[in-house]
Amino acid sequence: MKESPPPEISIVIPVYRSASILPETLAQLDAFFHAHPMKFEIVLVNDGSPDDSWEVLKQLKQGRDEIIIVDLIRNFGQHSAMMCGLKLSRGKFVVTMDDDLQNPPSEIIHLIDKINEGHDVVFGRFQQKQHGLIRRVGSKIVGWLNRKLFNKPRDLTLTNFRIIRRDIVDAVCKFRTNAPYLPGLLLMTGKSFANVDVVHHPRFEGESNYTVLVIAKLIWRLVFNYSAFPLRLLCGFGLLISLFAFLFGCYVIIKHFTFGIEQPGWTTLVVLISFFQGVTLVVLSAMGEYLVRILNDVSGPRAYLIRQVL
Template structure:
């Protein structure tokens, strides 16, 4: 097989202490490979010295490139920018915190050479808190009952994508992106490699509980309309129960006369129906909000600067895609 060009896409947000170790780890891994490679850092509006480290690395390592956003647009936008910028025959997505072991890279490339379009690195939950592991398992069990694609616990962004897989992902231009679902949605031949979970080397995780919760909601509503159907069923069941209650009450009035209405009955009915209505409106609102965001046609991200300015070459392979 001919020599390949491997593009490493690394979204980075406040990863000042991990830039140099990441480059050194990738360089060591690729030293004995016959393949060429490029390392693309996508700075997602970092507020620390991340960009200083990256700019210094660009001067020292010819294979290092970068894209810097005007502000924090989120990891999904960073992944998209990296895929648009990458020009390799295959693209390897990695986090910038060294929790994705570079030692697995030869196995990922070997899977690509075997003909797979997606070679996925799947981690176990070793070292995670028991509560977090239990919640993750519960989430994946529940979400796979609802969504139209299959999501697997432990499979994230750490994977190799063939050029065909990258081009397929770039055809999906929605603004509300959920990459885990998109990887599954495009299909193509897949191979999975398992590895032990690795703890973060420097800094702290950027994912708060609120962000994880929002990410979980994105996974549920991005790939199905079943919650809307659930609203319909809930409304139908509520209507049937209400009609049944009215019928029973009417028969009781006809047989025994009018009694003083019970406080508990009124409050229960109001709270039950009000809860169903608010829940339904919230679910509908999620979809309406996404429709609203899609209709604005805003770009996924805006670029402040790139390594092209330093290296004096045109940014011909990077594009700003509209939502």
């Protein structure tokens, strides 16, 4: 059977604790595409949501071929769910957005207009953020890490409301990692990035899923999966210990020949143990850095597991 031509736009939305919001989200997306006719598809990925989100998705899917719903076997996290949606999407351009209507579907047209100027990725830049304090603080920390780890330009604002060219989506999906971080992968893959101002609404209903624990897990993923910073820190620590051992050894040797020492061999034992403990840390750190690089190269695509696709 011949496959139908790809749609112009794919909308990818990870779903978590959003059973009551989903009907309104779909209604606003339908209103947008009614006002801006184009061939589209909507990919909704249920990320192991503990509420009735999957049942609601199945009801919304009925009779609509342009809607693709995915049920993951458990909660893998927003970035893994987003990666799943990207791999299933077929659109020439892919828009990613949250499920809480803080990114109004009516603003998608601004992303489309901007990327048609020739950019690889366009991020919505919120005119006035409506996030809570915890997420704002977390965003500051993650933003600093993005600059250090992925060379993010200082004048570029990263958000989950973005549009991506198909070739960049395909390149990102080729990364083999069980801990995807989509903004970082986009920065590593794309060349031309841009922002466009969009409206940001307060959450339509309920509370944000961005807790301290969720943000801490994201920071942990960034530091340990996309950098060798902890290993280099340990390596530096080992070098400091070796230097301290050397200086301490000089002190003990001078003391030995100046004042004498009651226990023969104590000087040699202290110096050797201190020095080689420091050297051991340096060697283990270096081996660890190579091991991380190898694991990142050969790790399989275990970022998510799908239970069902409809």
